[in-house]
Amino acid sequence: MKKRLIASAVCLLLISTPVRPAETAAVLPILEIVKAVTKKVIKAIDLRIQRLQNKTIWLQNAQKKVENVLSKLKLDEISDWTQKQKELYKGYYEELAKVKSIITYYQRIKDVTKKQTRLVHEYERAWNLFKKDAHFKESEIQYMERVYSGILEESLKNIDQIFLILDSFSTQMSDLKRLEIINRAADQINANYDDLMLFNRQNIMLSLQRAKTEADANQVKEFYGIPQ
Known part of the structure; x- marks a missing residue:
């Protein structure tokens, strides 16, 4: 459905008058929000x-000390080891496993957030070029702006899901539910990214189709970094 909507958007551009004076359009207001929120998430995760890594080091050292004590005990002494010491060792082991699991979750969340950062970079790169492309009318640039705004707004919703995951570590949310939210956010951000890249490619192809000469077409390719 999304790909059909984006294809329709480009079709609307195709029926527009092909030339506009070169001028600078405003930066999308939502862009700064997306960039700020994404940066905040990455900083919080880091x-x-x-x-957690510091806690892991502490737990590993504490666990090693207990293991050293165990290795020095004789069999009959191990059997007399106090219940408190056994629970202490078990507690270190379980806490270490829990911390390592949470770190794995955070790394996964960070990977998802990096895809969001790539989305913003790809948008900025393409948007700055399209605004300078004389093959598009101002009304067409405004239409692109609305499409881009929609994609960025959707990606911002996915960042909200990531904040929900971060908050989940202080609640009783199950690992299964947490993983479900992470995967859903990842799938949605991937879809947003794919929509953005598809829209960019279609707009570039539209500019190429409007080139009146081979020299003009070569200039378009050079402008967008397309191998000739």
Whole structure:
């Protein structure tokens, strides 16, 4: 459905008058929001990962000390080992496994957020070029702006899901539910990214179709970094 909508958007551009004076359009207001929120998420994840890694080191050292004590005990002494010490060792082991699991979740969330960052970079690169392309009318640039705004707004909703996951570590959310949210956010951001790239490619092809001469077409290819 989304691909049909984007294809329809480009079709609307095709029936428009092909030439417009070169001028600079405003930066999409939502862009700065998306960039700020994405940066905030990455910073929060990095901070949490650092804290957990420090905790992992502490737990590993504590666990090693207990293991060293165990290795020095004789069999009859091990059997007399206090219940408190056994629970302490078990607690270190379980906490370490839990911390490592959370770090894995955070790394997965960070990967998803990096895709969001790529989406923003690809948007900015293409948008800055399309605004300068004289093959498009101003009304067409405004239409592109609306399409891009829609894609960015959808991606912002996915970042909200990531914040929900980050908050989930202080609640009783199950690992299964947490993983479900992460996967859903990843799938949606991938879809947003694919929509953006498809729209960019179709607009570039439209500019090429409007080139009146071979020299003009070569200039378009050079402008968008297309191998000739």
